[in-house]
Amino acid sequence: MPIRRRVPRRPRRGAVPLIAVCLTTLSPAVAGAATPPRPDHDPALQRQLEDLIRRPGGPPGVIAVLKDERRTRVVKAGVADLETGREPGVHDHMRIASAAKAFSGAVALSLVRLGDLSLDDTLGERLPHLPDAWSAVTLRRLLQHTSGLPDYSESPEFVETLLADPRHRFDSRRLLDFVADRPLHFPPGSRYRYSNSDNIAVALMAEAATGERYERLLRELVYRPLGLRHTSLPQDHRMPRPYLHGYDVSPPEPPEDVSELIGMSGVWASGGIVSTPADMTRFIRGYAGGKLYGQDVVRQQRAWVEGASEPAGPGKNKAGLALFRYATRCGVVLGHTGNTPGYTQLFAATPDGRRSLTFSTTTQINQTLKPDLLRTLRAVQENFVCALLKGKGKG
Template sequence: MPPRPRPSRPASRRRSAFRPRLRAVRLFAVCLTVLVPAAPATAAATTTSAAHGDDSALQRRLEALVRAPGGPPGAIAVLQRGPHTRVVRAGVADLTTGRPPEPDDHMRIASTAKAFSGAVALALADRHALGLDDTLRERLPRLPRAWGAVTLRQLLHHTSGLPDYTEDPRFQEIVTADPHHRFDPRRLLDFVADDSLRFPPGTRYQYSNSDNIAVALMAEAATGTPYETLLRELVYRPLGLRDTSLPSGFRMPEPYLHGYDTAPSAPPEDISEILSASGVWASGGIVSTPADMNRFIRGYASGALYGKRLLRQQRDWIEGASEPAGPGANTAGLAIFRYATRCGEVLGHTGNFPGYTQLIAATPDGDRSLTFTVTSQINRTLDSDRLRELRAVQEDFVCALLSDGRG
């Protein structure tokens, strides 16, 4: 069952929550809008003893990230090898109470939600309810005729050429005027319905939030079932996800990791509930926990939800990086990325949203996995130096995961 939202806050607390509104809305645009095409990414190789599974070294790396000026107030990593799990954390889940981050704390998973839409689409393709070469013209004829030749495969590969609805001035004006505005998620693509494709489908890679909105709409059209129900039936239940949901509003269920705006010139501001999830829906609206995300990526990376035929097609790697880039050299598959680090490769996804930056990764067999969360938004546009450091820390955690030491 999805977690029950807590009661409304007093009016005085609601007013204080809007103090960082303008900056939060700007962050929203930054985290969703792709300013330049993503290219293959390589992280700086910062070698530490963490690569050998040294818990104290991992702890120091995470604490240094949190304690740096403008760093995230909290961070938590869940590493699992087989049945053995360890948790490394630094900072706090809530600056008001000072409590530490926990694996069962809720959080916004940002663009790692795109992997969930991939899981739904591939599970339906495995059941022959949807085909990877089905087109928008066939499944969603109400969308612009000029988009008709785009296939489900191209949407999952980010080679569709669809214009990104989050770049549309009308969408941004609505969010700026009312960050809690409740969008109709099934009409988000209407914001760019008059726009042509950015490029001929299949000719290049460009990360777009419109892609995964279209994926969810195709899944609904093929089954006659709401996307939220498909998530529960095809992903949450088979993988045992107990604390994962796709809300339409802005409230967070308790307990949760508070997300912060960490502008260097001001104290951290809690922006956990500054924006409605309805504006990102299948592209980034899911709320989950580190523990659930660990279960998800183990099943998703290994193909537990679909057969080997779909797994091979999912791992058709092309030039492209997640947003923000993950550790090591990035290449793109179907709603999943390969991160080739100095210690080996893992498969997964990243994401960022005001107050949160995420990495989920697992070995191709799903036996070893990592969920890595920090409670501020870090990307190349906001702070490229901090992103470089974050990726180096993430790579150390991947190396610890892949090492022969204890897991």
């Protein structure tokens, strides 16, 4: 059944230590008649991935998918599973971490197009049970990370619960309760601050506006229109098979498989989605290209402010509405990044959606854990963007 409006647009007012680190740094027509993906033979790109997996603390495996209007290229190095030695594949499942924030953005902006939500709707209007101190925060500010909401994943109570039981089953719709006694960090719109709370609130606003669960909104407004058949939002820790195994790589200790270390109920709309490189390619081409909503919404989504994704993407970063602008030396792409135990993600596409890059590694890389490796990763990602835009790699 199609999603239908249930309420008026304007309602009446009324690696245990590793877990803590990661959560404080946590995001058919469109698919086209693509040629089957095939291994890429660009030696410069291949060499860079092989160098990346040999770096201290580097990922056991990495896979990149570059797609333009004529072909799909796949570059990969290392393994998907250290036990079997199997190579990474485009249909392997993986945690996309905070790149999932783009999905909550896709749901919200689709509802803006339909008239169920407005970017100027406030928490006070849509979610009157939340603290009065937060009531003036708008959907626009949540999507832009300029809301000032305190981050629930930094709450001592939340972290203690997770440390005691990494697979604890949280009530995903009550995650904001962990910070409900706290004021805003700053007046809404006055500055940028990345917060996992923002996208929890976005999903709750979408549910309040439609009377539908967020998971169904994802299926009807995102998965189905973009042809995503291997993307899901689980609540537990289990990974669908086959999957890219994610590892904690902390030399001199041997890599530890952390693929199923934590449950996803504690990140939900902020970072819980599981997908594949193939599905992520379809998603970012449609999402960055504005295929899910009209140009008026696209223009508002691309009102950029100073701010970076987590971890930072290639080049100079700016923040839009659940979308980041990455200005590289070869040109601009739009997308999102994410990191969680075992995985670091980037997906990006040109503003018209015609060229895209999905870049996935099987260990967590961010400024807190591995700043040197992050610098290397961003440089490699920029070279892959140049290969996407210019048709060649740089060694």
